[in-house]
Amino acid sequence: MTAVQKRVLVNKIILALSTLSAVVAIAFLFWILGVLVMKGVGALNWNIFIYEGAPPGYAESGLKHALVGQAILVGLATVIGVPLGILAGTYLSEYGKNSKLAHLIRDISDIMMSAPSIVIGAFVYAVVVMPMGHFSAWAGSIALAIIMIPIILRTTDDMLQLVPGTLREAAFALGAPKYKVIMDVVYRGAKAGILTGVLLGIARVGGETAPLLFTSFNDNFFTTNLNDAMPSLTVTMFNYAISPYADWQQLGWAAAFILSMFILGLNIVGRLILYFGKGK
Amino acid sequence: MIDKIFSNLTRFSALLILVIVAWIFVELYNQSLEAIHAFGFDFITKDEWAPNLEKFGAYSAIFGSVASTFLAMLFAIPVAIGVAIFLSEIAHDKIKGFFGVSVELLAAIPSVIYGMWGLFYFVPIIRDLFGGMGIGLLSAGIVLSIMILPFMAAVTRDAMNTTPDILKESAYALGGTQWDVIKDVIIPYARAGIIGSIILALGRAIGETMAVTFVMGNVHKLPKSITDPATSIPVTLANEFAEADGSLYFSSLFELALILLVMSFVVISIAKFYFLRKERRGV
Numbered sequence: 001m002t003a004v005q006k007r008v009l010v011n012k013i014i015l016a017l018s019t020l021s022a023v024v025a026i027a028f029l030f031w032i033l034g035v036l037v038m039k040g041v042g043a044l045n046w047n048i049f050i051y052e053g054a055p056p057g058y059a060e061s062g063l064k065h066a067l068v069g070q071a072i073l074v075g076l077a078t079v080i081g082v083p084l085g086i087l088a089g090t091y092l093s094e095y096g097k098n099s100k101l102a103h104l105i106r107d108i109s110d111i112m113m114s115a116p117s118i119v120i121g122a123f124v125y126a127v128v129v130m131p132m133g134h135f136s137a138w139a140g141s142i143a144l145a146i147i148m149i150p151i152i153l154r155t156t157d158d159m160l161q162l163v164p165g166t167l168r169e170a171a172f173a174l175g176a177p178k179y180k181v182i183m184d185v186v187y188r189g190a191k192a193g194i195l196t197g198v199l200l201g202i203a204r205v206g207g208e209t210a211p212l213l214f215t216s217f218n219d220n221f222f223t224t225n226l227n228d229a230m231p232s233l234t235v236t237m238f239n240y241a242i243s244p245y246a247d248w249q250q251l252g253w254a255a256a257f258i259l260s261m262f263i264l265g266l267n268i269v270g271r272l273i274l275y276f277g278k279g280k
Numbered sequence: 281m282i283d284k285i286f287s288n289l290t291r292f293s294a295l296l297i298l299v300i301v302a303w304i305f306v307e308l309y310n311q312s313l314e315a316i317h318a319f320g321f322d323f324i325t326k327d328e329w330a331p332n333l334e335k336f337g338a339y340s341a342i343f344g345s346v347a348s349t350f351l352a353m354l355f356a357i358p359v360a361i362g363v364a365i366f367l368s369e370i371a372h373d374k375i376k377g378f379f380g381v382s383v384e385l386l387a388a389i390p391s392v393i394y395g396m397w398g399l400f401y402f403v404p405i406i407r408d409l410f411g412g413m414g415i416g417l418l419s420a421g422i423v424l425s426i427m428i429l430p431f432m433a434a435v436t437r438d439a440m441n442t443t444p445d446i447l448k449e450s451a452y453a454l455g456g457t458q459w460d461v462i463k464d465v466i467i468p469y470a471r472a473g474i475i476g477s478i479i480l481a482l483g484r485a486i487g488e489t490m491a492v493t494f495v496m497g498n499v500h501k502l503p504k505s506i507t508d509p510a511t512s513i514p515v516t517l518a519n520e521f522a523e524a525d526g527s528l529y530f531s532s533l534f535e536l537a538l539i540l541l542v543m544s545f546v547v548i549s550i551a552k553f554y555f556l557r558k559e560r561r562g563v
Contacts, residue, residue: 209392
């Protein structure tokens with residue numbers, strides 16, 4: 001075999017291996033998705049949306065409590081996290097720019113984005129749950145908001161920097177004060193990007209389980225009291241899945257399916273907004 | 281006036297991030313003081329975890345964290361690099377788009393779902409193949425590797441894509457095969473980015489809770505083999521935090537959380553500041 005033939009052969013082997021690994025990876029991931037869809041759709045029915053949690057064995061058992069609880073937890077986290085994230089991102093892009101402080105904040109926030117979420121749960125337990133004396137929806141939402149802020153901050157910072165400096169200068173030349181320039185020119189220019197960031201941030205915290213385990217805890221009953229332990233889809237899914245009861249496990253799969261569709265939907269909508277926003 | 285208020289508001293929000301991060305460290309440290317005083321360094325070198333005797337040693341949890349992450353990396357790195365090569369060098373543009381988007385969407389699936397799948401579908405396979413309970417280090421490592429794979433492949437591909445086309449084209453013009461170009465041009469050029477991406481994925485894997493909680497077993501004993509049940513720091517926290525009683529027990533759990541936070545902070549910082557310094561990207 002000549003040297004050239006050998007190189008061509010090695011090349012073929014490597015390319016085949018690499019393609020194989022892509023196929024294996026995709027196969028595994030589609031296996032998981034397949035299970036999720038088959039099990040999830042199989043477990044879906046109207047009772048899930050009508051009834052609250054019940055002991056195993058009851059036919060009138062559903063996920064209404066967890067669906068509402070999840071919406072409240074994530075909604076409250078969004079209300080807390082999004083304004084703070086956007087304002088902080090605005091500071092970095094419009095005021096801090098390349099200062100040392102701005103870079104320090106960017107770096108720390110980047111690290112927080114990958115930090116273990118269960119540790120955030122432990123922190124919120126120490127500063128919210130222990131002083132209050134009991135688990136609460138507030139604690140869960142605060143934990144989620146802390147996870148959300150770095151994501152929103154990062155996308156806001158990036159998206160505002162994409163707005164051309166000449167636009168700002170034109171507005172300044174008209175005599176507009178800085179906050180008006182930011183509100184009416186910069187935000188408007190970066191609208192699509194910020195919205196995408198918010199949607200991806202919501203999607204990210206929507207799937208979080210670990211920080212809720214000992215902040216909002218969980219409950220099998222419907223509640224809207226923010227000072228009570230609040231059920232969430234993710235923790236309910238966890239509790240039902242590790243239970244030995246088949247009907248609870250079924251509900252767990254239904255919860256997994258609903259949650260995944262919600263999160264994938266947010267991701268897809270977020271990407272579409274960015275895609276069409278750029279197209280214009 | 282409004283201008284002042286607005287700029288101060290943004291500055292306050294930005295500084296709040298630093299305050300929260302500092303506060304997390306201080307609070308976790310304060311909460312773990314009792315355990316630090318009670319056990320000192322024995323906490324991380326002893327593996328006896330007996331809440332009823334008020335004896336806490338984190339060695340088995342730390343070992344489990346490191347071992348499961350190591351296993352996950354062992355499985356995930358070759359496949360992720362293969363996928364990245366496939367996505368950046370081999371695949372046709374249309375396939376690239378499809379694979380690229382599905383990999384990114386899969387990275388968004390909540391880890392609790394990977395864990396649930398692992399428990400119901402993967403653990404039985406391990407049980408049939410190796411005997412035992414099926415729950416343990418090996419299952420945790422594999423489920424973790426599957427969970428981290430999309431993220432790792434996506435960032436590795438991004439790193440490879442930074443190689444300028446003109447360098448690749450020059451190598452092709454000299455008669456290089458694709459593999460020659462990959463190993464002699466792309467990998468040397470993007471080495472820092474690839475290593476950084478892998479370490480970043482490692483930083484995520486070490487703190488991952490839900491994917492492994494289902495399949496690890498939460499047994500505070502050093503596993504004798506990789507198919508034995510074990511525990512890791514996040515698994516211990518997830519299982520025991522809400523049920524802990526006694527201030528020393530709590531304090532020990534807080535010290536575990538602090539150790540985990542420091543571990544992942546160090547790993548992520550190495551990835552971000554040493555390897556990924558120049559390129560700031562959206563991960």
